[in-house]
Amino acid sequence: MGKSKKRSRASRSRLNPLSNNNGNDSNNNRKDANLITKKIEPLLNNLKSAIANDRSMALNSISVLCEDPHLRGLLLREKLIQIILSNLLNDENTDIVVESFGLLRNLTLEEGYDVSVYLWRSDIWISIKSGFEKLTTSLHALNESSSDNGKNGKESKRLLFDFADNLLSLIVALCNGSNDILTQILTTDKLQELFAVIIELLKFGIDKLPIQLFNTILDLIYDLSTESFEFIDAITQDDVLSEFIMSLPVSSNTIHPKSNSLTEVLIQGIYLQFLDNNVTYDQGSTMIVTLHNTIAKLNLNEIQKDLSTTLQDDELSSMDNSKMTTKIKDYAKRRSAAQMKLQSIEIGLDIITATIEIIASVHEASSGKISIPDNLIQCLVDMVPELFIELFDVCTARCLIGWNNLLWLFLGVGFNFFELKSKDNGRTMYKSLWDRTTALNDDEYDNGKDLGVLIGKYSVIWVLLKITSTMQETPLNFLKEFGILNNVNFVNQLIEKFNKWDDVELKQRLAGILSCLGSFQGQDLQLNEIIGKFFLEQCCNDKVPISVVNDLLNFIFEMYCDGNFDYDGPVFVNNEFASILKEKVAPTVKDRFKFVDKNKEPELKERCNETFNTLNSFIQYKETEKS
Secondary structure (H helix, E strand, O other), X not given: OOOOOOOOOHHHHOOOOOOOOOOOOHHHHHHHHHHHHHHHHHHHHHOOOOOHHHHHHHHHHHHHHOOOHHHHHHHHHOOHHHXXXXXXXXXXXXHHHHHHHHHHHHHHHHHOHHHHHHHHHOOHHHHHHHHHHHHHHHHHHHHHXXXXXXXXXXXXXXXXXXXXXXXXXXXXXXXXXXXXXXXXXXXXXXXXXXXXXXXXXXXXXXXXXXXXXXXXXXXXXXXXXXXXHHHHHHHHOOHHHHHHHHHOHHHOOOOOOOOOHHHHHHHHHHHHHHHHHHOOHHHHHHHHHHHHHHHHOOOHHHHHHHHOHHHHHHHHHOOOHHHHXXXXXXXXXXXXXXXXXXXXXXXXXXXXXXXXXXXXXXXXXXXXXXXXXXXXHHHHHHHHHHHHHHHOOOOHHHHHHHHHHHHHHHHHHOOOHHHOEOOOOOOEHHHHHHHHHHOOOHHHHOOOOOHHHHHHHHHHHHHHHHHHHHHOOOHHHHHHHHOOOOOHHXXXXXXXXXXXXXXXXXXXXXXXXXXXXXXXXXXXXXXXXXXXXXXXXXXXXXXXXXXXXXXXXXXXHHHOOXXXXXXXHHHHHOOOHHHHHHHHHHHHHHHHHOOOOOOXXXXXXXXXXXXHHHHHHHHHHHHHXXX
16 A cells, blocks of 8 residues: 655656756757856855845846756856855855745755755755754753844844744655665754754744744654654653653644644644554544544635636736835735645645554554444545545645545445545546546656555556456446556556656556456456466566566456456466466566565565465466366
């Protein structure tokens, strides 16, 4: 079952942002050269100016330009990060230091691995640690001061809290960008340095912190707890932080005077992470209902409108210059609020998806002996599908993985999803889901553009076919409705994609779909033969990942486990699949499986050993099945 990731980081699959990836078109190159000469170089030069106002204005302009992917790439190519690290992080102007860390945070979020690693290798932690020390000193001074309510005092406090926000969110971005960075933070003194500053902020007073900074603290705890059990253990061993975590569920509505949707969602996420597999059905139900209600209150159309730069550009183009500054500030405020609400939706979907996965694990661990209560079933049937439908176009990858987990759970508990109808139009949900999922254009998400959508798409197709084969009395009618009955072209397209894509998860999903398609009886036998031969070929292909070969063998066992299947004699027997398995497949996989390191990949080693033992038994069984 798939687990939704917290963020959809476009950066994870981008090309190196520190290199030139603007293409070879000479016209574009001329335009880029002109942009660099007339706009980018003057701004970068001003970052080195001796005049603080010049540095500040250039930094603000660059921060705006970096929102555009192409301009961001040009700025990175012209050594923007190097200039920030060398000139601005220790600037005598506090505003510039704060904004510089904020810009580094944004660049890391957008560009991911390459920027994260570059910053880490440039000893960014030294600057972060120095920032922590300044932050702690300032917090102590604020606590001791009783005259911080004047204009200058309020501005200093705002800067201080912005500084804390940027430092903490930069750490989250670095950890999301690289697992090695996450490991180094978790396994060294850096973690205690991080904990110390969080504790100082909490001791200063939660109600005194801006809600954005408090949400950043919650986001850091939630984010890192989803990545590491070690982080959860470290939190629970700290008296102050563990007490804070335990207080969250019971005080979620009162913990901060300006709590918002993101606060509520993050608290539920932290609660889930620290409960882990100890979640009860009642707790799972409460979490899903709470998250559903929080997300349902948000106006999706309003969020999209406030995030639309096109609408804003149109309005600004027809506005007097005297009113433009005020309007831009209003746009920025609305855009920030909309981004917060969108983040609430995204993380809320992630947590619902993870909760469904845990519920399924609890049910599976009890071997179905502990039945899921009616109130939870009703929540899963009435609330969650409608939410996934409404948010499908906005959060496609997340909704697909959510659907995947929900449908496997329905299959496990024996609920026939194909009987469920939409509340809006009364249309059966399965057909709507099939049509929307298969309509997704692979080319739009290929080449690393959004692998999550592709994995989600083929995960949903797989489980829908599983439901078709195991829970429907007339499965071929549904295949006909889907347009894939006896559809050799559809099978060949899946095989072509399997050969084209390198990602292991995608290959596993495609193999699962092919296995389902090959197992329907009453179809044209050619489909099963194409799929069976393809599986055997791939088992002998040393370029196919071992984990995928392991899955392919188990799919073969499932497809040909019964000699009474209508395709078994004409395909398996007549094509001498047993001999191929014995003479070609078994020796090949034996050699490959023995090179799996049991110390580095113990679970895969165990699965391979089990599969190989089953392979030998399977061959013997098929050789004697009809003798």
